[in-house]
Amino acid sequence: MSISPYDSFNLGSHVDDSNQAVEQNRNILLTQLANASAKKIQWLNQIHSSDVVNITRCSTEPVTADAAYTTQTNLPLAILTADCVPILLVNQQATEIAAIHGGWRPLAGNIIENTVAKFTTPRSQLMAWLGPCIGPNAFEVGIEVKQQFCQLDKQFAPAFRVAGQGKFLADLQSIARIQLQQLGITAISAMADCTYTNPETYFSYRRDGQTGRMASVICISS
16 A cells, blocks of 8 residues: 555556555455456556557556557456546447546547547447546636637637636536537536545645546446
8 A cells, every 4th residue: 555645545656656555556456346357457658648549458568548448348447547537438338438538638639539439339329427536616727728628619618717817717527528518428427526625535636746646447347
């Protein structure tokens, strides 16, 4: 188990935590998965891109991308976050899944659309889950961030509120929800917890700087 400032269940291997502690934490997570047939978890090397990788077998090394898609059973896909919104997708038949790292840069780069394009299922049959992230009262950004989204579509304007001194408060979950709905995905559920304002429960990079990472995992059971 990790110690401060990563205490106690850090799953990120890139944040200067002890490699032994991270490996132990990841093994604990693997044993907690309901699907006992899962032998490994596919981790990503997330770089705030809009790149999506199709996973056909589990790699021992992280794959560089910010979203992963698979049709394979017993192959868990994981997304690491500490303020960005994790987005999990599944079709109604539970034969296609994806995990998306929803930072503002990937979202502005249309990572959701890029991921949905991997699915063969009609979009109306896809379901999405939005995980805990930095909330709309805590995520302060510059005007350039708002402009990037509003240049994509004016529908994003309500996701930004004036914070003063040229800054805005951005609602990541709202941005993701708008993008999903624009793609025809309406079955959307979410955990509205704010990572920034809940230090006893969640890691937050904006709040602490040096901190751990949480994982959101999705898997097709055999």
